[in-house]
Amino acid sequence: MSHPRPRPGHADDLMELRAAAFELLARGVADRRSPVHTPTLASIGLDGTPRARTLVLRGFDAAARTLRLHSDQRGEKFAELARDPRFALHAYDPAAQVQLRLQGVASLHTDDAVAEAAWQASQPFSRICYSIEPAPGTPIAAPMPAPQDEVVGRQHFGVILLRMHSLEWLWLAAEGHRRARLDWPDGEERATWLVP
Numbered sequence: 001m002s003h004p005r006p007r008p009g010h011a012d013d014l015m016e017l018r019a020a021a022f023e024l025l026a027r028g029v030a031d032r033r034s035p036v037h038t039p040t041l042a043s044i045g046l047d048g049t050p051r052a053r054t055l056v057l058r059g060f061d062a063a064a065r066t067l068r069l070h071s072d073q074r075g076e077k078f079a080e081l082a083r084d085p086r087f088a089l090h091a092y093d094p095a096a097q098v099q100l101r102l103q104g105v106a107s108l109h110t111d112d113a114v115a116e117a118a119w120q121a122s123q124p125f126s127r128i129c130y131s132i133e134p135a136p137g138t139p140i141a142a143p144m145p146a147p148q149d150e151v152v153g154r155q156h157f158g159v160i161l162l163r164m165h166s167l168e169w170l171w172l173a174a175e176g177h178r179r180a181r182l183d184w185p186d187g188e189e190r191a192t193w194l195v196p
């Protein structure tokens with residue numbers, strides 16, 4: 001006989017929902033098997049068209065409402081976010097049946113303490129990617145060997161820090177879906193249910 005799962009607190013309580021959403025983001029950093037570990041980052045292309053790609057979620061600071069991603073400074077997303085820092089981030093956790101949609105503004109860090117701390121904390125096998133030549137996205141005649149030299153990668157390494165201005169939550173449940181939005185105008189938190 002199957003037992004129904006206990007009703008989670010986030011079904012009816014916006015503050016429990018907030019805690020659950022932040023917990024999914026924190027687990028996305030800590031647990032490589034979490035689908036939130038590899039969210040989709042959307043930015044506005046240099047030609048104004050939408051762009052989306054997978055990145056690894058490296059850090060989440062709940063108090064600052066920031067998420068940390070690592071990328072090659074020479075990549076298109078870096079140029080896109082430098083021109084227009086507005087982003088959207090999407091993740092869906094099938095086990096939790098929750099979709100997260102974040103929006104906000106990105107800052108780019110290449111030569112400051114944020115970038116240096118992230119580089120120092122990176123594994124050698126992660127660092128090596130940043131020494132690739134020529135730049136990521138350059139057309140080549142044939143697939144090329146993987147780069148070997150981690151030291152020269154530092155000059156290409158960058159941190160994308162996403163500061164969220166809003167978080168939208170959608171929970172799929174047989175008893176009735178739940179949709180809610182948190183946002184932080186003027187630093188104050190607002191939370192509201194939305195029609196799913």
Ligand SMILES: Cc1cc2nc3c(=O)[nH]c(=O)nc-3n(C[C@H](O)[C@H](O)[C@H](O)COP(=O)(O)O)c2cc1C
Binds near residue numbers: 051057
């Ligand atoms: C599972 C997975 C994880 C990835 N993680 C990163 C990452 O952490 N940083 C990154 O720059 N690209 C990552 N990529 C590659 C990006 O999706 C993308 O192809 C690349 O960064 C070029 O994007 P751009 O041309 O928009 O700059 C990852 C791809 C996959 C499939």
